[in-house]
């Protein structure tokens with residue numbers, strides 16, 4: 001037998017290396033990982049879409065690299081030691097810098113400063129394809145000077161600047177490059193806000209000079225969320241900490257809390273496990289096959305902290321965006337998943353679910369003699385009675401006909417499909433606006449009654465399911481009813 005050395009063709013390898021499935025956001029986060037691992041306290045991400053000169057750079061004030069380290073960093077499969085001893089080390093494979101950058105652009109530069117020494121190099125896909133050889137470009141100071149972010153790097157004692165240029169991936173998917181570019185950057189900012197939220201107090205990350213927003217998917221410092229005690233799972237002699245959190249019902253969230261969880265619209269898709277590796281969020285909004293997503297479970301979130309020494313157990317991929325729960329841990333997690341799901345369901349039903357919220361229902365559900373289920377609008381609803389009274393006998397026929405049409409054309413089959421589809425979110429409407437509208441409605445109805453009867457009738461109305469949530473606002477309703485009556 002004899003051996004021959006084979007160097008992979010740069011041209012062919014690049015196709016694979018550029019197609020590892022990174023999104024713009026996950027690629028950018030991989031570069032930020034490196035800055036955090038280099039103990040940076042400040043990270044600036046700046047970008048400017050200007051046709052051929054479009055750029056995005058990530059600059060940090062971390063430890064920087066010397067020339068040898070830089071050349072190693074720019075090789076595929078760099079030689080870094082990830083022994084789990086550094087709690088800021090987010091790397092593992094020695095591939096992220098190159099693969100993440102090349103997944104988004106055809107040319108990227110790395111310039112780094114350490115002890116007044118500045119070194120820089122770059123890879124360019126077009127040049128690699130032409131030469132079909134892995135020849136790394138090393139930059140002279142003159143060549144670096146005009147690059148975006150370079151002057152800012154000079155002001156730092158140590159640091160590293162990664163610049164992306166030639167955004168062929170975005171260009172290939174859009175005719176409106178500038179709009180697409182800006183929206184990718186905006187998405188990436190939101191992505192960074194969430195995945196690095198546990199570093200917020202120590203590390204300042206800025207996008208085009210504006211600091212990213214604070215996020216807290218568990219509302220950790222708020223008492224209206226339910227926080228279970230932090231516990232741990234055992235894998236061999238290693239511990240995996242976890243903690244379940246149940247958010248308050250959406251109608252009880254303050255604006256500050258809505259911002260912290262990233263808005264109520266995404267609550268359903270962000271339920272489930274939140275897996276962290278050295279405090280960096282890698283997977284979220286997923287029950288990892290231990291539960292299915294549901295409207296009822298959307299308040300439940302379980303934080304799990306995976307030590308980097310157990311990476312192999314979770315089958316972590318290069319992008320660090322997918323992992324598999326090992327069977328032995330799965331068994332230990334069933335109880336916490338069940339408890340969190342049940343508590344979420346209870347919180348959800350108690351506060352928000354309109355179907356069970358009052359004694360008198362908007363919809364009557366009856367069984368016909370043939371055994372069929374029939375839904376009808378309850379025509380003794382206060383608002384309907386009030387409208388009929390206002391409209392008079394003749395025009396009330398129109399209202400009846402409208403109500404009949406609503407019932408006849410209820411999309412029963414589609415509703416059935418949507419309710420059973422775990423990926424479909426049925427909107428409940430803007431609850432706060434809803435309630436304000438109901439307060440007005442009820443006040444208007446009551447204003448037509450003699451003042452002496454208003455309070456008693458109001459209490460009756462507050463038993464109806466669509467008004468039951470207004471109980472706390474009884475006095476406000478009565479006051480408004482008086483005002484309506486006086487102004488009439």
Ligand SMILES: Nc1ncnc2c1ncn2[C@@H]1O[C@H](COP(=O)(O)OP(=O)(O)OP(=O)(O)O)[C@@H](O)[C@H]1O
Nearest residue numbers: 034035038073078080091092093094095096097160
């Ligand atoms: N911003 C930076 N500051 C200092 N050193 C850096 C920086 N970016 C990269 N490096 C060095 O380059 C090496 C290679 O980075 P790269 O992202 O390719 O791999 P990694 O972080 O070791 O592992 P992974 O592939 O899991 O990200 C790092 O280990 C680090 O030593």
Ligand SMILES: [Mg+2]
Nearest residue numbers: 034091096097
């Ligand atoms: Mg890395």
